[in-house]
Amino acid sequence: MKKKETNFIHNKISNDMMNYINNHIDTDINIDDLAYEFNISKYHFHRIFKEQMGANIYETIKSIRLQKASNLLITNKYSTITKIANMCGYSSQTSFIRAFKERFEQTPKQWRNGGYSQYSNKILSICNTVSLVGENYECFEPQIVKTEKKVAYYIREKGYGTxxxxxxxxxxxWLYTNDIENYEQIGIYHDNPIITEHSDCYYVVAIVPNSKIDLSNTNLPSFDIHAGLCACFSFEGQYIDILKLIQWAYHHWLPESGYEATTIPSYTIFEKNDFLDSSGVFKGKYYVPIKFT
Structure with a gap:
């Protein structure tokens, strides 16, 4: 098999695994069973994942569990710490507290009682953004919408920002190669950039074609974007404004909204995307998957 074809297969296996982890984070993820499903040995499964993603698969699962839990501890104030631990795949509260403290240098209770704010501001200060303290974001009151499933073609890499x-x-x-002119541009935050150092963030850039086109031979993987209830925030501004809006949505709007967050990642659908077209501004809608309580 040619090296290019092998790399494509390995990339697809690793991305499918990442998608599985994110979609089943509340379960006991069994690596032996997944390796069997992909018809490869457990040893090669680990090797391929680390080669493609640059991280150990068990550490990746642990990181995703803790990151999702850190969001839910802020937004789901009526859920107990034990319930949130279970939602993120921890059957033992003791092991959850130990792992959480190792990652965030504070207990889940300390985090929930305000420790998240200082931690998040520290992350954002590293990328030269400013704290939201004292700013009025009432104009970002969202619409509550029901989204439909979208099939997205995507590239996933570690590193957010530059x-x-x-x-x-x-x-x-890729768009030029496939003569795609009518499409949606979507940035997906599998790692929350307000609580994860940007060099460690897995960021997904995705395209949803708006017209039927044969992409059966494309070299990009695809997945289904969440269908369901979302809070939708319209915005326009610079790169740092997106991060500030994400922080405000999770730290201020959601805890007081009467809704709760889910473990499904948030995403932005861009109308203007300076990363893509050098327009100088970003304009779009930021979607946060929520549930009614």
């Missing part, structure tokens, strides 16, 4: 522009340029080349 690397994002390179990913969108790759996606532009």
């Amino acid at each position: 690397r994002s522009k390179k990913l969108w340029q790759k996606m532009k080349a």
